[in-house]
Amino acid sequence: xxxxxxxxxxxxxxxxxxxxxxxxxxxxxxxxxxxxxxxxxxxxxxxxxxxxxxxxxxxxxxxxxxxxxxxxxxxxxxxxxxxxxxxxxxxxxxxxxxxxxxxxxxxxxxxxxxxxxxxxxxxxxxxxxxxxxxxxxxxxxxxxxxxxxxxxxxxxxxxxxxxxxxxxxxxxxxxxxxxxxxxxxxxxxxxxxxxxxxxxxxxxxxxxxxxxxxxxxxxxxxxxxxxxxxxxxxxxxxxxxxxxxxxxxxxxxxxxxxx
Numbered sequence: 001x002x003x004x005x006x007x008x009x010x011x012x013x014x015x016x017x018x019x020x021x022x023x024x025x026x027x028x029x030x031x032x033x034x035x036x037x038x039x040x041x042x043x044x045x046x047x048x049x050x051x052x053x054x055x056x057x058x059x060x061x062x063x064x065x066x067x068x069x070x071x072x073x074x075x076x077x078x079x080x081x082x083x084x085x086x087x088x089x090x091x092x093x094x095x096x097x098x099x100x101x102x103x104x105x106x107x108x109x110x111x112x113x114x115x116x117x118x119x120x121x122x123x124x125x126x127x128x129x130x131x132x133x134x135x136x137x138x139x140x141x142x143x144x145x146x147x148x149x150x151x152x153x154x155x156x157x158x159x160x161x162x163x164x165x166x167x168x169x170x171x172x173x174x175x176x177x178x179x180x181x182x183x184x185x186x187x188x189x190x191x192x193x194x195x196x197x198x199x200x201x202x203x204x205x206x207x208x209x210x211x212x213x214x215x216x217x218x219x220x221x222x223x224x225x226x227x228x229x230x231x232x233x234x235x236x237x238x239x240x241x242x243x244x245x246x247x248x249x250x251x252x253x254x255x256x257x258x259x
Contacts, residue, residue: 002060002079002105005113009103010126012055013117016048017101020086021119023047029093036158042093045069048085048101056081068210080106084210088186100188102214109236114217116188125192125218133195133221140222143200146247148173152180153252154190155203162259163205169255191215194243195222201244201252205229205259212241225249229256 023044030046033039049069056065064077068084081103086092088099097120105113116125125140127133133140145151153170156163170181182199184190187207193199195218202219204212216234220226225246228238231253242252 001107001112002063004059005105006126006128008055008059009105009113009115010124012052013101013103013115014124015055016051016085017117017119019051020044020048020092020099020101024092024097024120025095027093037090040089040093041069042086042089044092045086045089049083052081052083052085052101052103066209068208078108080109082106082111082210082213084188084214087188087211088184091185096185098184098186098189100186100192102188102210104214104217106213106236111213111217111236114214114221116192116214116218118188118192123192125195127195127218127221129217129221131221133218135192135196140195141197142194142219142223142243142245143197143248144245145200146245148248148251149177149179151200151248152182153201153203154182154184154193154199156205157183157185158206160206165259166203166205166256173255187211187215191218191243194219194224197222201248202241203252203256204241204243205256207239207241209236209239212238216241216243219243227253229253229259 027042027044029040030043064074064080066082084102092099100118102116112129114127194202224243226243
């Protein structure tokens with residue numbers, strides 16, 4: 001573990017998040033990455049990214065970086081920082097306070113540290129591999145709900161053929177039952193709520209490494225079973241995540257089969 005990395009990652013996500021929060025309600029869309037309305041960047045994204053990347057390069061100049069906004073550098077290094085400077089940018093740009101700053105550290109492609117800061121709630125989530133998950137210093141435990149029909153899940157906001165197949169299965173399950181499901185528009189929020197037991201299961205089907213690496217470790221260290229859609233432990237190469245306690249995960253895996 002790099003010297004001081006635990007404290008460092010918590011400090012930088014909070015510094016970046018507070019800087020972004022000062023711009024909340026002031027920053028609209030700075031530019032779009034694609035024709036999709038939700039695929040946008042604000043000046044706050046760029047500011048947050050600058051704060052985090054500059055700090056990493058100064059403190060750990062030999063480490064690699066993978067950032068949503070500025071891409072990859074030195075990714076042959078053993079230690080790689082994975083950054084989502086604002087997760088939930090569309091929410092941020094449209095004055096919805098559901099967004100977060102996410103940073104993870106990988107060692108030889110194994111995630112060893114994760115920090116997620118939710119500026120609007122002043123909640124700092126942190127996990128170290130094998131050492132548990134915490135929010136503002138308080139130990140977190142995932143939901144222990146075992147009855148699927150009583151569960152509340154979070155999942156895909158962006159609709160695609162894959163997510164629609166999952167949602168079709170979910171709707172079939174709900175045909176004769178009352179169920180709860182939400183799309184919150186931010187995996188940072190999703191992961192925090194799952195780790196804290198505020199929601200019971202998570203299905204992430206349309207994402208990239210910067211979306212899932214920080215979320216994975218936080219949920220795992222809170223006691224969730226976290227896998228890809230095939231039920232294998234989530235890895236650095238996976239681009240989907242299923243997370244729940246072991247009982248609910250079995251049902252979640254069945255719903256995700258074939259998506």
